[in-house]
Amino acid sequence: MLPAKVEVCVGEGPPSSDGEERASASWGSHRLLVWCHRGAKMLSLARSIRRSFTTDNAKVLSLALIILLLACHSASRYYSDSDSCQWLLSTGRFLENSVWQPDGCMMHNYSRWEASTCLGGKKVIFIGDSRIVGLFASFVNIIASKNFSLRHVDAFFTDNSSSVQVHFLWHPWTNNDMKKRLISLFNARIKPDALIIGAASWTIKDFHASAKALHQYKENLMSMSASLEGLAEHGEVYWHIQEPVRWSALNPGQKKITNEQIDLYNEAAVEVFKTGNSRIKLFGGSRQMGLQNISDIADGLHMAPRVRDLGAMVLMNSLCNKVIRPIDGSCCQNTPPLTFLQKMLLCVFVVTTLVFLLLNFLRKLPHQRPMVPDLESLEEKKPGAEAVCGALCRMGLIMVYFYLCDRADVFMKEQKSYSHSAFFVPLIIVFVLGLFCSESTKESRVLNREQTDEWKGWMQLVILIYHISGASAFIPVYMHVRVLVAAYLFQTGYGHFSFFWLKGDFGLYRVCQVLFRLNFLVLVLCAVMDRPYQFYYFVPLVTFWFMIIYIVLAMWPQIVQKKVSISALWYLGILLKLVGLVLLICLFAYSQGVFEITFTSWPLSKLFELNGNIQEWWFRWRLDRFAVVHGMVFAFLYLLLQKKQVLSETRGEALFSAKVSLPLLLLSGLCFITYSVWASNCQTKEQCNEIHPYMSVLPILAFILIRNIPGFARSVYSSFFAWFGQISLELFICQYHIFLAADTKGILVLIPRNPSLNILVSSFIFVCVAHEISLITKLLVQLF
Incomplete structure (x- = not known):
């Protein structure tokens, strides 16, 4: 049945049996007209919405969202009295690849060196039953590679290099013996810096899950609370919330230990210790892990080694994050003081x-x-x-948002966890959107402005998806994204070479304009986010290569198209400059000593050092060392062929004749396949990175030829990708703090417990902010 409105509009009902064919055709044509009319209305409405929803309106909406989210998160922190330490100790879920994710904060994986540095000279004591001894063994294994047999006796560990002491004291019942041990620790001259205590399963088993035993358990906890509070004044005290059991796997003597009994004993502990002024922390992280991995409890009682190791890492984060302050560990970290x-x-x-x-x-x-x-x-x-003043005022507000997202303890952060669907599904969606926004280019020459903007745009979107999905863990994706970064540098060489060829402008104004455009946002972020210049590695990289290109091309013979006579000697001079640049690159690439001497000297050291050394700069520079030269050589050859009128760049026509175009297209496709097969068979990133500088040019050139040889492909572009390409630099830099989090190590969480909605909202705000910064930079580069 059609709606009544449609029936009135058509003026007749479904066809009757009389004159069935004629009536059916009439009814079908009327229905088609109605749906066409509706489609036209919907299309008109969509166009109207598109015209009214401008970038200015989007930015107003994003500002309203920021204010609303800031108010909601601040109110949640204030009224619920929740902090990242509570999230770390009591909440969490498993992500892909068995990554444990506390609600709202990031957990750092501590190395042995970091753990020893944090706990140097400190004393950590574990007290409890066989469950606690497993946690003790995993904790010790973080500090030093030492395996303890899980026996029902006291155990002691001392790390001679860092003077860390970790003790386990066997007390499976919360009775007078445990109380006396706590009193002795409280009265001792050297009190423990951290105490982890807990017991319940043996009490349930030995007293047959009786109500009287539960009541006595609670009374014992209350009598021990004074000693625990006293110890908490000196160090950290954690009461271990009991993990669940897999009842079907328990032996007959343990069948009284049920999850119902475990819950009752946990509730008793929470009631005793979770008071307003109590300093005792409830450690329930391993319980949350156990609830999500009950099937892995082999003997029914003791957690799997993986869960014990994660529980020990939670404890390490709680103890050490305030001391070590790791970038990728936001749990239990406060906002750093302003510099x-x-x-x-x-x-x-x-x-x-x-x-x-x-x-x-x-x-x-x-x-x-x-x-x-x-x-x-x-x-x-x-x-x-x-x-x-208006531009600086808007920039100031944006920087406040940056600081709140990635330095202040306001918004949540989560860890990355790679899965194929997390990377490839949004990638497909983005490319479908891009293909639906095809338009004709204003010009049809090779690598015209719309095409290069489109190229930068889709590459930037792929890089954003790559970063937020943690796809660097998957080597084939990592290597293909490495090609995209090389392609950016290729465009740097191509673009600046072409500009100097066509314009011949080597003036200081041009240099300052480019340097300001590249570095303004990064220099502001270095001050606001308290990060060195090299931290935003891509901008130092393209700035360095711009200066190299400028110096090389400004020397005689200068590349200027307007020269009246260009002799073979002039071409030879240009080739010699390019060859000299390649030789200089090889000198630095194969002589790390020369590289370090050059870039560790003042003032270059201030620009290229990160964490007191230039290893990051050495890695980044060496990885794509030939990409800029490839772009310069391509620009030289292209402009030369264009000058000699070898190319056919008329709209709709192929770039070369059919005899040349078809083999080049087939060769380009073969290059793509060859590179993908090689990248998919790399065993390690180190192995791939060694060959990458020589291989990256193949897929880049292949893409350019496939994109430009067919006349129809060269004459259209995606306005969707081109729009993002115009702000690609701002997108790349802003992602560090307001799309990702913890300096790209995690993900910013504006909408908790809803990953899809969170990505949509944070992406919308992120793109609006990047576009506004682009406008501000363009304004200031003219005025300054």
Whole structure:
């Protein structure tokens, strides 16, 4: 049945048996007209929404979302009195690849060196039953590779290099013996820096799960609480919440230990220790892990080694995150104090905002007011000053958002966990969207502006999906994304070479303009986020290569298309410069000593050092060392062929003749397949990275030829990808702090417990912020 409205519009019902064919055709044509009319209305509505929903409206919406989310997260922290330590100790879930994810914060995987550094000279004591001894053994194994047999006796470990002491004291019942041991620890001259205590299963088993035993258990906990609180004044005290059991696997003597009994004993412990002023922390992380892995409990009582190891790592994070302050461990970390530079920037932001408000106020005053006698002269200067102050004011607000996302303890953060669906599903969606937004290019030459913007756009979207899905763990994807980074550098060489060839502008203004455009956002972030310049490795990389390109091309013979006569000697000079650049690159690449001497000397060391050394710069520079030269050589050959009128760049026509185009297309496809097969068969990243500088040019050139040889392909582009390509630099840099989190180690969580909605909201805000920063940078590069 069709809706009543449609039936009235058509004017007749379904066809009757009389004249069935004619009536059926009539009814079908009417129905088709109705649905076409509806489709036209929907299309018109979509176009109307598209026209009304501009970037300005999107930014207003994103600002409203930020304010709302900030208010919600702040209220949640204030009223629920929840912090990342509580999330770490009591909540969590398993992600892909058995990664444990506490709710709202990131857990760091401690190395032996980090654990020994944090616990150096400290004393950690475990007290309890056979479950606690397993946790003790896993904890010791983080500090040193030592395996303890899980026996029902006291055990002691001392690390001679760091003077860490870790003891296990066997007390399977919460009785007077345990109470006396706690009193002796409290009265001891050297009190433990951390105490992990817990017991219940033996009490349930030995007293046959009686109600009287449960009551006595609670009474004993209350009598021990004073000693535990006293120990908590000196160090950390954790009460171990009992994990579940797999009842079917228990031996007959343990059948009284049921999950119902475990829950009752846990509730008793929570009731005793979870009071308003108690310093005792409830450690329930391993219980959450056990609930999600009950089938892995082999003997029914003791957790699987994997769960014990994760529980020990939770404890290590709780004890050490405030000391070590790892980048990828946001649990139990407070907001760091503001540096002097951050305070100065905050003052500049406040002053700029006040000046901007003052200029707006003066602009609204009537000209004839006697209190502003020189308003006409002010009007001449007002637009520049107001534009600068307005841009700086907006930039300041954006930097506040950056700080709140990735430095302040306001929004949540989560760990990455790679799965094929997390990477390939959004990748397919993005490319489908891009294909639906095809338009004709304004020009049809090779690598025209729309095409290069499109190229940068889809590459940037792939890199964003790659980063947020943690796909670097999958070597084939890692190697293909490495090609995308090389392609960016290829475009750097191609673009700057082409500019200097066509414009011949080697002036200081051009240099300052490019340097400002590349570095403005990064320099601001270095100050706001308290990070060194090299931390944002891609910008130092493209800045370095721009200066190299400028120096090489500015030397005689300069590459200028407008030269009246260009001799063979001139071409030879250009080739010699390119060959000399390749030789210089090889010198630095194969002589790390020369590289280190060059870049560790002042002032270059201040630009290229990270964590006190240049290893990161050495790795990044060496990985794509030939990509820029490849782009320069391609630009030289292309512009030369264009000058000689060898290419056919008319719209719709193939770039070469059919005899040349078809073999080149087949060769390009073969290059793609060859590279993908090689990348998929690499065993380690180190092995792949050694060959990558020589192989990356093959898929890049193959893509350019496939994209440009067919005339129809060269004449269209995706406006969707091109839009993102215009802000690709801002997207790449901003992702560090407001799309990802913890300096790219994790994921920013604005909408908890809903990963899909969280990605949509954070992506929307992230793109709006990047677009606004792009506009601000373009404005300031003109004014400054």
